[in-house]
Amino acid sequence: MKEEIFRLERVTQIIDGVTLLDNFSMHIFKGEIMGLLCINAHGKEALVRLLCQNVPIHYGHVYFRENLVNNYEHSSMSMNPVAVIEKQSRLVEDLTVTDNIFVMRRGFRKHLIEPKKLNSQFRRFTEELDIQIDGDRLVSHLSFFEKCIVEIIKAVVARVKLIVLRDISNFISATDLKKIHDIMRHYGMQGISFLYICNHHEEAFKICDRISLMENGKVLKVLNKNEFRDEMITPYTLDFSHIDSPSLSNASKNGILKFNNISTENITHMSFTVEKGECVVLLDMNNTILTDIMKLMQGETKPLSGDIFLDGANYTKKSSELKKGICFIQENPIQSMLFQERSYLDNLCFLVDKKLPHWWLNKNIRKSIIQEYEPLVGEDIYSNDISDLAPRSLYNLVYYRVHLHHPKVVFCMQPFSDADMYLRHHLIQLIDQLRKKNITVIILAVSLSDSLVVADRLLVVEQGKLKNEYHSEKFHYFRASQ
């Protein structure tokens, strides 16, 4: 008989007049890996909070191990034994791994800490999982993957019954994700339950026992393992296949960007060429080289060996002059690339003065920019306060800023990370807009997400080396190998 760990029964949560969870029901059995596929992000945050803490709800009941812990009549505000693992780690960065796991936990009462003993205890876990992490290392020195492992072990040590993994593929590479999945299965066998929250059904299908599809804080459907088929998901998703993707012109074969035998601390003898107007995905299977590539292109570091050529000119030697031809779109750009205190138009024109100094003195240029971009972004272009705009409008702003600047190459760091389905669909359209202007797009990613929908070519990098190259007509070989 299956033991039930968590159950939310017809939960409705309304905050500030907004219904975050709408008649939401879900149950998770002991040792089960339950998936939560979010069509949009509405209600996701509220759900995670409700799992962790018994906060007031408008209606419904919450049970933990079949005992009522929260209901519409009375919410105790008590905490549930639930751990949440997401990009923003909950570990103390300046403490060691063992201190975080054993000392920083509820119920630790010892006055003397014995690092050797804690280390040997920690080794038992790493040996069991076949993972190499030194217990004495500071958490700040760990990679995202290692932090994720440490948080899982910490949850196991704290006897947590449910571990929520939230969008981990956004920051963990494909190879490491497989290891995490193995660890989840290992602890699932030991009776720990998991709630695996993600945005892609392909990812959820690989690991979950059941999947709940959620949209606007409401469960649309619960899929059992035998229903894990693409056609079961299709009615709930937007059609990405009919997007009118600009095709690559055959005339341009000179290579706009060339990496010639480049080596850095993490990159080993990497050579590739990207054609003008092409969209290339650089998939880093181990999440080691993306920062190096960004630093090389931003001119922050020099390669140990090799050269980079941009449109025939040596970029490594003249990076300060050639930088104008390159643009970067960071991960979560609406948080890191916009100036909240400036107007929409100021933000949009931020890169223009690189090409046209003192342009802002000329009112005619402003007028013509508004004329050109108003049909694309709408009334938002007149907005003086961008903090009120929806994420979709802010993404428009980021991408059309690059569109207006018209660089030769744009690097997009994980463009689809943390984006719900509607936003991903919109991002694909924005990337297409860049490509229609013949801008070369290079997507740097640790997980594929929807990158292949827009890509002409996929470059797979493993352990810092270029392992494989797939053209669009052969993407299915790569998908099959995953």
Next chain:
Amino acid sequence: MKNKNYHYLSYRVFYMILALLTFIGCLLLILTVIAISENKFFFILMIGYLLFFAAFYKGYRWICLPYKETSKVLRLFAKGYTLQGIYELRFSFCPEMEDAIKKIKTIFNTNELISATKKQAQYLALQNQINPHFLYNSLEGIRGEAIAAGLNSVAEMAEALGNFFRYTISNVENLVTLEDELMNIENYYFIQEYRFGERLNLSIEYDCEDRAEVLKYRLPKLTLQPIVENSIFHGIERKIGKGNVRIKIQATPKRLIITVSDDGLGMKEERLRELNEKLNIQSFDYVKPDGEKKAGIAIINVNNRIKLLYGEKYGINIYSTVDVGTDVEITLPRIIEEGKEL
């Protein structure tokens, strides 16, 4: 409607307390000014402030929070979300209110409602059998079989019909085993098969280790049949091509979860919302004989019977998408012997 709030005693009490607190606050403020100017009475002032804040905190915990809780339950009762909630109020406004609620409970007799829903269930189940379409289609099946000269199957069908009528009419007030209920479903499917042929497929899945034990669990009679019937007639009948109905059974130490899924036409979002609202809000309007007949009454009836028998934490949830299908999740307590809930 000006100053309508004064009509309510709760608001009067609230304003009186507010006035009292303001008065005490002013007194303390005056005392503070005197204490600072005279440079004495500091100890008394400190005690005064401490008592003021202690009384404030206690008042919040003793009066404000319980008041909010009770008024929330009453509000949800008024909206129809809860019936049981007012019987289980932790804090009443006064002893008279508690007595009044007890009186409401006797007036709003649960047993009578249960018996009304049972009769309604029986009526609904029978109504469909008397339905000319049902009879016509069943007879068509018999005729077709007779023409084909396979007399055994005619006999089988007649037997199935007889069993079905017998099960439906007899002892609706009793709990039956899951095995009996599933047998009735198989019987019902057998009858429907004559009409739908290979277009209809029924499967029963057990997602639990001890199948024999699960089959002994008890549930109200005619819990599954109306739901399977809805799946067939509203989901699969109008669908082009084959249709599948799947019954999935899961058990936990305290609950029995039965999910009836079909891959039929599904329902529109507005209809689904309307139906789920009716499942959440306990209303018995549909029991009235002059009530307009609408699809979904049977499901509401089953849901109300479950809630009246076992409480609000059990009942039915529906998930549906147009052109994908409908899942009806029934949650029941795990009962092995009649009257014994685990």
